[in-house]
Amino acid sequence: MSVISVENLSKHYIIDHKKGKGGNSLRDAITHTVKGLFGGKGTDDEVTHEEFWALRDVSFSVEQGDRVGIVGHNGAGKSTLLKILSKIVEPTTGQVRIRGRVASLLEVGTGFHPELTGRENIYLNGSLLGMKREEIKASFDEIVAFAGVERFLDTPVKRYSSGMYVRLGFAISAHLNPEIMIVDEVLAVGDADFQKKSLGKMRDNSASGRTILFVSHNLTAVQALCNKTLYFEKGQLIEQGETNQVVASYLSKVARTRLRREWATPEEAPGNDLVRIRRMELVPEYPQGATHIDVRTPMRIQFEFWNMMDRANLNLSLHVYSLTGECIFNIGSQSQAYGKGLIQGECVIPGYFLNDGTYTISMMIVKDTVTPLFNMEEGITFDVEDYREGVAWYGKWPGYVRPQFPFRVEALESLKEV
Structure with a gap:
């Protein structure tokens, strides 16, 4: 059964470009405004308009329980698509049909009120998802333990680090039983342990019939989690299908090579x-x-x-x-x-x-x-490109070189019980 159906979806923006003697600096804008207030002539700037299609004629469907990766370069339209699916922005044309409750984690601090504490934001987010207080309370301890914010639970979240924000936001989205979970690149903010737990939790959610949409530039994480993938380029859906096949096609098309x-x-x-x-x-x-x-x-x-x-x-x-x-x-x-x-x-x-x-x-x-x-x-x-085996961490591997030197580790003796 399709839980997400997208038909001929497009999103259109108008970008203004100002040309002329007035310039584009803040000082020029203030000068122009003040002159206008006092009857003076403003700058004779010429404003031109540029059409920009963030998405154009996109159609696809997602079945219940699918883990769908979304890949493409910056500006390909991935985040715009997620904002439309999350009902943050309206499409210009086309239709989106969603069956089920959606939880979105699109950027650090999504859905948080900065003046409220972590505890209060858990209940606020649950209410926004349409959950009753008893349902939120039943998952409360598990959310706090997953996020690792016990010591700061009654601290306003405006004092949280970006990592704490993401851990709590993901924990809320993953544990409050949404039918559809939408996750953008924000998991890259977390440490290795958090990434491992998050990917495992999304797999568990999918196994219980929930649907995942996952945007990431880390193709290793996409291949580890997703069974299907959508490849976007310049606002258009270039390819969709089984993850390994789509990722291989994406790499072959976008590699910046001159060999x-x-x-x-x-x-x-x-x-x-x-x-x-x-x-x-x-x-x-x-x-x-x-x-x-x-x-x-x-x-x-x-x-x-x-x-x-x-x-x-x-x-x-x-x-x-x-x-x-x-x-x-x-x-x-x-x-x-x-x-x-x-x-x-x-x-x-x-x-x-x-x-x-x-x-x-x-x-x-x-x-x-x-x-x-x-x-x-x-x-x-x-x-x-990246490649990993036997490693559960999907953050950026540090350094320019990545050698496999001989590396010996062994135990010398066991500790004796006192």
């Missing part, structure tokens, strides 16, 4: 009168069944360049950068003597070395180990 650069002749190739680049390529060795680069994937960096000098001692220096511009590492080849001609080489990045993220590779050709001849900046761009 091969090649030039046919020295005349058109980047470089100078001394050296010119013929080819740079990243060749992934995908694990069985994989279709995209993840943290397990070994990669070969292959390069070719033309040397225009009769004899020169040359070496290559490869720099790997993060998306924000930090150099993750630099590795160089041995300096060797080469004559005129085409030179090729290869460097291997092993699997389980780079963490998930976006990276670029630059290649520098160096003479006599000290004189850079040419630097091919951002020659290759590639994404590394």
Whole structure:
């Protein structure tokens, strides 16, 4: 039975852009307003209007007990969809039919009154969900224990940290028996233990017939929880279906990759009168069944360049950068003597070395180990996706590298009872 039915759903906004001498600063706005109050002329700004479709012609249905992930880049329309389903905003066109009581956790502090205590907000949220006081009281102790806010139960929630806000908000939504639970990215605020408990609780809720809609950029968490997934891009529903299939399709379509650069002749190739680049390529060795680069994937960096000098001692220096511009590492080849001609080489990045993220590779050709001849900046761009086995934590793994070094831990002796 479908508990959520969405037909031809669209949400349209008008964005105003102001052009002219008046500018867009707060000072300009105040000056313009004051002049208008005293009869002066305001600025001669030209206002243009831009149409923006946050959602366009979206249709899908969700069955009772489904755990549905919603994936896509920022601005894809995911949060707008959840706000419409939660009846926070109205759609421009289309219909939404929902059968059952909905509990939404869309951002930190959703549904909380900041001046009320944690205890009072539990009863307030339960009342908003249409529950009787006796029903809320029956789940009260379990909510407090799950959220871990016993010591601060009678403290106004405006003094709570963001983590406490999320833990209490999720505990209320998960324990007050909603038929449909809508959860946005907010679980990322919690620690590892909270994430594990939350995903387990959502699985338990689904097993008892409740329906989950879960938005997250963490695809590992989506794959761990959801049996179905919707993939959005620029306000449109691109694909829907079984989670692993949709996630694989999403990764293949959105990966920011430029794995091969090649030039046919020295005349058109980047470089100078001394050296010119013929080819740079990243060749992934995908694990069985994989279709995209993840943290397990070994990669070969292959390069070719033309040397225009009769004899020169040359070496290559490869720099790997993060998306924000930090150099993750630099590795160089041995300096060797080469004559005129085409030179090729290869460097291997092993699997389980780079963490998930976006990276670029630059290649520098160096003479006599000290004189850079040419630097091919951002020659290759590639994404590394997350992959985890045997780990129940779904937060962002820290660091730029993620090696698997030998790691031995053992017990030396047992404590004796006194």
